[in-house]
Amino acid sequence: MTRALLCLALAGLWSAGPALGPVTPAFREAAAETGLEFRHFTGATGQFYIPEIMGAGVALFDYDNDGDLDVYLVQGTMLDRTKRPAESIFPPGPGFRAGNRLFRNELVPTGKLRFTDVTEAAGVGHEGYGMGVAVGDYDNDGRLDLYVTNFGSNVLYHNNGNGTFADSTREAGVDDPRWSTSAAFLDYDRDGRLDLFVSNYVDFTVKGNKKCQAPTGEPDYCTPAAYRPVPARLFHNEGNGRFTDVTERAGLGAAFGPGLGVVCADFDGDGWTDIYVANDGAANLLWINRRNGTFEEAGLVRGAAYSEDGIPRAGMGVTAADFDNDGDEDILVTNLRREGCTLLRNNGAGVFTDVSSEFGLGPATFLFTGFGAEFFDYDNDGRLDLFICNGAVTILEALRGAPYPFGQRNQLFHNEGGKFREVSALAGELAEVSRGAAFGDIDNDGDIDIVISNNNGPARLLLNEAGRGAHWLEVHLEGVRANRQGIGARVGVFSKGAKPVWRRAHSDGSYCSASPASVHFGLGREAKLEAIEVLWPDGSRERWTDVGPDRRVMLRQGTGKSVQ
Numbered sequence: 409m410t411r412a413l414l415c416l417a418l419a420g421l422w423s424a425g426p427a428l429g430p431v432t433p434a435f436r437e438a439a440a441e442t443g444l445e446f447r448h449f450t451g452a453t454g455q456f457y458i459p460e461i462m463g464a465g466v467a468l469f470d471y472d473n474d475g476d477l478d479v480y481l482v483q484g485t486m487l488d489r490t491k492r493p494a495e496s497i498f499p500p501g502p503g504f505r506a507g508n509r510l511f512r513n514e515l516v517p518t519g520k521l522r523f524t525d526v527t528e529a530a531g532v533g534h535e536g537y538g539m540g541v542a543v544g545d546y547d548n549d550g551r552l553d554l555y556v557t558n559f560g561s562n563v564l565y566h567n568n569g570n571g572t573f574a575d576s577t578r579e580a581g582v583d584d585p586r587w588s589t590s591a592a593f594l595d596y597d598r599d600g601r602l603d604l605f606v607s608n609y610v611d612f613t614v615k616g617n618k619k620c621q622a623p624t625g626e627p628d629y630c631t632p633a634a635y636r637p638v639p640a641r642l643f644h645n646e647g648n649g650r651f652t653d654v655t656e657r658a659g660l661g662a663a664f665g666p667g668l669g670v671v672c673a674d675f676d677g678d679g680w681t682d683i684y685v686a687n688d689g690a691a692n693l694l695w696i697n698r699r700n701g702t703f704e705e706a707g708l709v710r711g712a713a714y715s716e717d718g719i720p721r722a723g724m725g726v727t728a729a730d731f732d733n734d735g736d737e738d739i740l741v742t743n744l745r746r747e748g749c750t751l752l753r754n755n756g757a758g759v760f761t762d763v764s765s766e767f768g769l770g771p772a773t774f775l776f777t778g779f780g781a782e783f784f785d786y787d788n789d790g791r792l793d794l795f796i797c798n799g800a801v802t803i804l805e806a807l808r809g810a811p812y813p814f815g816q817r818n819q820l821f822h823n824e825g826g827k828f829r830e831v832s833a834l835a836g837e838l839a840e841v842s843r844g845a846a847f848g849d850i851d852n853d854g855d856i857d858i859v860i861s862n863n864n865g866p867a868r869l870l871l872n873e874a875g876r877g878a879h880w881l882e883v884h885l886e887g888v889r890a891n892r893q894g895i896g897a898r899v900g901v902f903s904k905g906a907k908p909v910w911r912r913a914h915s916d917g918s919y920c921s922a923s924p925a926s927v928h929f930g931l932g933r934e935a936k937l938e939a940i941e942v943l944w945p946d947g948s949r950e951r952w953t954d955v956g957p958d959r960r961v962m963l964r965q966g967t968g969k970s971v972q
């Protein structure tokens with residue numbers, strides 16, 4: 409970037425790509441009209457406790473197996489226990505109900521998109537200082553369970569199958585009393601059971617809160633460098649409702665940083681799930697699965713630890729997908745303002761190159777602090793686009809004097825093949841303090857919608873109206889020897905006259921959030937679908953040819969034609 413352009417960027421006047429002019433939004437904000445009424449509470453009292461600015465996440469999942477996606481939102485509370493919520497700087501409004509909230513989607517069977525708060529009936533209204541949530545069927549009973557991370561003890565909710573959940577944390581042995589952030593369910597040893605990885609951040613305590621200042625000398629939130637990082641944890645699923653902490657045995661205690669984001673995928677193409685952790689202000693970690701229950705940290709040697717300048721960035725959120733349709737999993741990490749996000753392209757063997765500038769993302773994200781992110785095909789044209797949640801963590805100069813001077817607009821990028829073009833106006837340009845984001849077809853119309861969790865603000869529901877007119881396919885998996893959801897499976901769509909397109913079944917990524925594990929494909933204007941192949945997490949491979957576009961299909965392991 410030239411000096412002139414850099415000056416414009418710093419002034420907030422420059423953005424990548426041509427001006428859009430008048431546009432018809434591709435997304436419509438519909439939280440209030442659908443009953444998704446939730447506002448995040450930070451509990452801030454003027455002490456600038458760092459957890460206040462970091463939360464919180466959201467999960468999008470079908471908890472009652474009725475065919476539509478429900479929403480779980482994570483809530484904060486008071487960190488200063490000597491004060492009441494009404495004494496906080498941003499007190500909760502009328503009708504506020506403490507704790508996390510579960511909203512049931514009434515689309516099925518009513519035919520109308522509407523959400524009902526069923527938290528108390530379901531028993532999932534944990535009242536803690538919430539950070540994130542992971543979703544997975546850890547006991548393979550066909551019902552999705554929840555793992556909630558907190559500043560403080562975490563909670564595992566087992567889905568009872570009758571609309572209620574049971575707190576199984578103690579029984580399962582998966583608590584962590586430290587400051588946990590993003591978590592992920594994965595089957596790292598291919599035994600058909602979902603294990604659990606939990607990222608931890610720093611050793612902050614309320615009693616040990618440090619006083620930090622903005623450049624002007626006024627109080628501000630500290631960076632994580634003010635505190636020591638805390639190691640992550642890996643829990644092995646024993647298959648009897650219990651987990652064992654295998655962090656040290658698996659080798660994951662050998663390196664750690666202030667972990668905020670985690671994504672699990674087979675990055676080196678050997679059929680075994682690896683783990684990538686985005687660290688805030690330290691080298692990111694790439695844990696390569698050694699196929700014997702242990703991992704080797706290889707971020708530096710594989711080009712995934714730093715950006716192209718060799719400097720650690722403030723990794724917040726992370727997502728992985730095959731954005732260039734070449735058959736391997738690439739990585740995107742969101743970072744702090746004046747760093748830009750990091751796009752890492754996979755060479756096919758788990759070695760990465762920073763292509764942020766080449767694909768137009770570095771300059772375009774330079775002014776923003778990114779958190780939740782996901783590659784997804786919002787217009788169903790067959791290429792993965794990108795959405796990034798933004799919101800500052802320290803005072804923004806342009807907002808100095810505002811009640812909450814951290815708001816930034818979110819960003820939407822359209823994948824043009826060799827570039828990402830910013831089209832943020834298509835998603836609306838609310839300037840809020842966004843953190844988590846979950847992605848899925850909430851209204852069952854064949855395109856991907858977004859739920860956003862805002863720090864000290866309302867939840868947002870962005871309904872997609874851009875995918876109409878293009879073909880699509882949504883694949884749901886049912887593992888038999890593999891885990892029930894097929895998490896970690898790779899799904900390939902084969903179309904006449906085109907190379908296959910591969911996507912991964914996963915619920916992790918973004919920031920402190922969880923999305924449905926179903927696999928969505930945009931098929932473009934002319935769908936010539938011939939077959940679907942699934943490479944299951946246990947290494948088996950199957951093909952189905954009786955398939956068509958514009959539908960949801962359930963593929964059960966063992967019912968397709970075996971592929972060698």
